[in-house]
Amino acid sequence: MSETTDIQWCDSTSNTIMGCGGCELFPPPGEILPKLDVAIREHAPSWTDGSARNYFKPLIETAYLAIEHPGPGHRNAITTTNLWHFRHQFVAAVKECAGHEAAEAAREAIAKAVTCYAAKLHSRYGASLLNPTRKGNSGYAETFEQLRRYPGRVREASRWSDLLGTKDPTRPWKDGLPRLIFVSDMGDAFSRRHDFEFLREEVIKSATSEEGRRHLWLWLTKRPELMAEFAGELDEGLPENLCAMTTVTGPGQLDRIDHLRKVRAAVRGLSLEPLWERIDPDHLNLDGIDWVIVGGESGSAVGDTRPFPIEWAEEIREKCRREGVAFFLKQLGRRPTRAGEPVKLSDDSGGDWDEWPDEELRVREFPRHFHNYRRNEIGATGPRRKPPTPTQTREKMKTAKPTEKPDPLTPDERKDFTRLDKIVGRFARDTIPAAEALYQIRSRRLYRARHENFEAYCQEVHGMSRGYANRLIRAGKIRAEMVPIVTKMGLPTPSNEAQLRELARLKTTEEQVEVYREAVYLATDSEGKVNLTACKLGEVIDRKREADGGTKETAAICITLPSE
Numbered sequence: 001m002s003e004t005t006d007i008q009w010c011d012s013t014s015n016t017i018m019g020c021g022g023c024e025l026f027p028p029p030g031e032i033l034p035k036l037d038v039a040i041r042e043h044a045p046s047w048t049d050g051s052a053r054n055y056f057k058p059l060i061e062t063a064y065l066a067i068e069h070p071g072p073g074h075r076n077a078i079t080t081t082n083l084w085h086f087r088h089q090f091v092a093a094v095k096e097c098a099g100h101e102a103a104e105a106a107r108e109a110i111a112k113a114v115t116c117y118a119a120k121l122h123s124r125y126g127a128s129l130l131n132p133t134r135k136g137n138s139g140y141a142e143t144f145e146q147l148r149r150y151p152g153r154v155r156e157a158s159r160w161s162d163l164l165g166t167k168d169p170t171r172p173w174k175d176g177l178p179r180l181i182f183v184s185d186m187g188d189a190f191s192r193r194h195d196f197e198f199l200r201e202e203v204i205k206s207a208t209s210e211e212g213r214r215h216l217w218l219w220l221t222k223r224p225e226l227m228a229e230f231a232g233e234l235d236e237g238l239p240e241n242l243c244a245m246t247t248v249t250g251p252g253q254l255d256r257i258d259h260l261r262k263v264r265a266a267v268r269g270l271s272l273e274p275l276w277e278r279i280d281p282d283h284l285n286l287d288g289i290d291w292v293i294v295g296g297e298s299g300s301a302v303g304d305t306r307p308f309p310i311e312w313a314e315e316i317r318e319k320c321r322r323e324g325v326a327f328f329l330k331q332l333g334r335r336p337t338r339a340g341e342p343v344k345l346s347d348d349s350g351g352d353w354d355e356w357p358d359e360e361l362r363v364r365e366f367p368r369h370f371h372n373y374r375r376n377e378i379g380a381t382g383p384r385r386k387p388p389t390p391t392q393t394r395e396k397m398k399t400a401k402p403t404e405k406p407d408p409l410t411p412d413e414r415k416d417f418t419r420l421d422k423i424v425g426r427f428a429r430d431t432i433p434a435a436e437a438l439y440q441i442r443s444r445r446l447y448r449a450r451h452e453n454f455e456a457y458c459q460e461v462h463g464m465s466r467g468y469a470n471r472l473i474r475a476g477k478i479r480a481e482m483v484p485i486v487t488k489m490g491l492p493t494p495s496n497e498a499q500l501r502e503l504a505r506l507k508t509t510e511e512q513v514e515v516y517r518e519a520v521y522l523a524t525d526s527e528g529k530v531n532l533t534a535c536k537l538g539e540v541i542d543r544k545r546e547a548d549g550g551t552k553e554t555a556a557i558c559i560t561l562p563s564e
Helices: 029-041 051-065 080-085 087-098 100-113 117-125 153-158 193-207 224-232 255-261 310-323 368-372 390-398 411-427 433-443 454-462 466-488 497-503 509-522 534-549
Strands: 012-014 180-183 216-221 242-247 268-272 291-295 326-331 336-338
Touching: 012 153, 029 051, 029 080, 029 100, 051 080, 051 087, 080 087, 080 117, 087 100, 117 534, 153 193, 193 216, 193 224, 216 224, 224 242, 224 255, 242 255, 255 268, 291 310, 310 326, 310 336, 411 433, 411 454, 433 454, 433 466, 454 466, 466 497, 466 509, 497 509, 497 534, 509 534
Parallel strands: 012 180, 180 216, 216 242, 242 268, 268 291, 291 326
Antiparallel strands: none
8 A cells, every 4th residue: 555656547555455366467377378388389380288387387396395384375386476487487498499489479478468567566575486485575465366355454544634625736637636545456356255344344434434535535446246246235335435446458348347337336437458459439338437547558568568559549538528428548558659650758658648749648537526526625724735835935934933943044055955956846756867856955954944854845845755755866876876887888877767666676786787787688679779668677687586586496497398
């Protein structure tokens, strides 16, 4: 759970259940393995059905049997998590036995099969047979398949500050709304019927409590039929401050919308993200739907990401306009196209709408219900996400207690603060220059003339949490240490905070440089052009960690190509 998030259509996230029972983004092994067989057989005709399973099974068994004390997440079974963890070993074995092209086909098939961002995080922070001594993060389930309940999380989220009537200078489309809390961004709480009573106590009671009713809760599931069943067991259905939502990635999931319509709720929304296939607007029934979010795919490496024609979003936008449904274009994804041609963007997810090729695309609307909820309370005093006006600042200084008198800045400090503050305001959300500026402001306490502490400065002026600011500062520190080294190596320098956030997972500068050099090499094409993304860098780090934590027995496995 997180009180702040970079997701454009909400303020916060909360997960009372972590993990998922599977979906098209995290399919079961029975769907993945046949696709691997088909992909490999195109380049290795002797490859037979069932061969992929026969390859993975000894890899998993050998690693499991080498663990002296297996934990709850160490499963001697062909699971999607284990397939993902052992993908590099599998691809290496295919390459040795069937050649480079067959191995590349296998790698691509796995990458396109498992695309769930939440599942990939679980694979990183949960249990792994390849690194059995790794201490899992207590905030995650042991594996994504092993759902875990977290009592009290939603209740804690209900106590977060009220944002009604506030403004966010970085995301003005949310101005004036209550706090928007996304429920279940790291799993699907409706994976099991026997969780209904738990969800009633944890989610419904918290959302309808005195504190919880201040916020709007956005509950997303890929199993709207179970959500409808759950809501039907409540006396009055879902509360008015809870938006029922489901995900649709293509025409094959349109039946989810029919199930969502059956949910007893005051407001309903669709997340058409990642949109993998075109949905014919004539087949998109929006009766009973109040909100449509659209976005392209962004969670995989560029070569493994499906293209996102911008025309898909435009025709759905026009459909929503005709039917009076709020439309929200979240992102263009990692591979947007227009008229069949690639659209080049700097943002890895295509979420920075200042880069979008057409201003008409910049539509981020919320349902009328969101604006009407607590409308009669607008104007009440509350926390502010916008900078205080000069009058507010002067009044605050007048009423400050003697022990709270601001410490005046010297002329040079005031000049430096003005310059650095402008840098933060211009770049803090997505680029590195703000890191050094924030570091200077924090270390020299240049905020002290108008703000009680660094946290107050970050929140009141730039609408960012202290945690986000500190992460940005950490990224800047890593970059400063790496730049002299990688420059001498003739490598491009890390270019954005997302890359540096991945590198921060490594403890030493030496490790960071080593992994970065390997990632740049892998991301360099035949013409010498480097296309390194944070996702690709994260994959190299994961591979290094798995290799470092794997056993000798696992690394030494050699399997022969099954005979026909």
